[in-house]
Amino acid sequence: MTTVGVGAVPGVTAEEVLAAVDAVLPPGAAGVRLATLDVRAAELGIATAAARRGWPLTGYAAAELAQVPAPSPSDRVAELVGTPSVAEAAALVGGGTLVVGKTVVGRVTVAVSA
DSSP states (O other), X not given: OEEEEEEEOTXXXXXXXXXXXXXXXXXXXXXXXXXXXXXXXXXXHHHHHHHHHTOOEEEEOHHHHHTSOOSSOOHHHHHHHSSSOSHHHHHHTTSOOEEEEEEEETTEEEEEEO
């Protein structure tokens, strides 16, 4: 299973999300799913991106993501959403190893675990 953790600003588009995912998704990645902060999972752009590719989308509470050790925490993200990591923590919360660390593509931040 390949999990792409997604962090984004409110109002991000599906095209922005997919461009960010495509920029980091390893070739031949199988069983892709998206994971993010629970409030971001309700964002139209993130939900639409997942639906377009037929990928499951899981949202996690900030408190749950805050418990996941992430290599690139951010004090600013912690202030804004209540967890120091969204993309990396969401990629790692279900297990696996980080294969692509936090990568910012425009208004979207992504990380990949497998």
